[in-house]
Amino acid sequence: MKIEPRQAEAFLKKPDPRIRGVVIYGSDDGLVAERAVALARTVCADLKDPFRVVDIPGDVLKGDPARLADEFSAMSLIGGRRVIRVRPAGEESAVALQNLVDAAAGDALIVLEAGNLTPRSTLRTLAETESSLAAVPCYPDSDDALSNLVENAARQQGLAVADDALEWIVERIGGDRGQTRSEIDKLMLYKASDVAKTLTLADAMAVLGDTAAIGLDDVIAAGPLEAAMFRARGLPKGGPVRQRFQRHLQSWPLHRLGAALGVILEAEIECKSTGMPDEAIARRLCLRLAQFAKAAKERR
Secondary structure (H helix, E strand, C coil), rough: CCCCCCHHHHHHCCCCCCCEEEEEECCCCCHHHHHHHHHHHHCCCCCCCCCEEECCCHHHHCCCCCHHHHHHHHHCCCCCCCCCEEEEEEEEHHHHHHHHHHHHCCCCCCEECCCCCCCCCCHHHHHCEEEEEEEEEECCCCHHHHHHHHHHHHCCCEEECCCCHHHHHHCCCCCHHHHHHHHHHHHHHHHHCCCCEEEEEHHHHHHHCCCCCCCCHHHHHCCCCHHHHHHHHHCCCHCCCCCCCCHCCCCCCCHHHHHHHHHHHHHCCCCCCCCHHHHHHHHHHHHHHHHHHHHHHHHC
């Protein structure tokens, strides 16, 4: 069964009882882990329960492909449904998952945590096409989803979020749900004892100014500009990474991109020829590029 992104949250809260195994996969490792935990807890709230929760490394299944079917059929010694967690799961788990499909009877839920499986993946294809299995995709959050995460966390703490603070935060988080949660938790902890009930831009900058995760939208700083733009053209229309990349491009018209490329090449030459510390050159480069972007925003 193929679970569409918009259906994922509802499925995780109340999975179809006919489903024996779920492959949770995608490029957002933090979201994969978060959703796997949420799904497993629909069966057993305490994931440290040794009688009802079993952890299996994915590579174990390569040498023992009957393991999943056996665990599916086994009964808990103290009663209650069991959950079997397979992590990390890769293509070596496909045969074991097929054996699970063919198993005669059982009551456990199998949760497999995989990486970014391609459409050609045997494991993903099996989970998407078998009625007793399901595949749940996990990709980086869109700006709207990130806004909701921040606002929901603030609301639970009795806080409002200023518009400029929300925009600033969303630009600096994302790419990995685990890191995003960590950054949001730091913000909430910072405001926990504050009598002011609005999270301001000053609050956000105080907490995240030096530590906010760099997302894929900052790819310009990580490699040759031309190659980065070429890869961005292949991103899905409307996707969160493409949306952020396009938003940043508004601050980088062609003449400014050319100037930035010149500065990057100059820094590369310095790294190879001057003997100066690479880190010092890189820091100066980042400052110069940041000044370019700041100047562009001030002119808009």
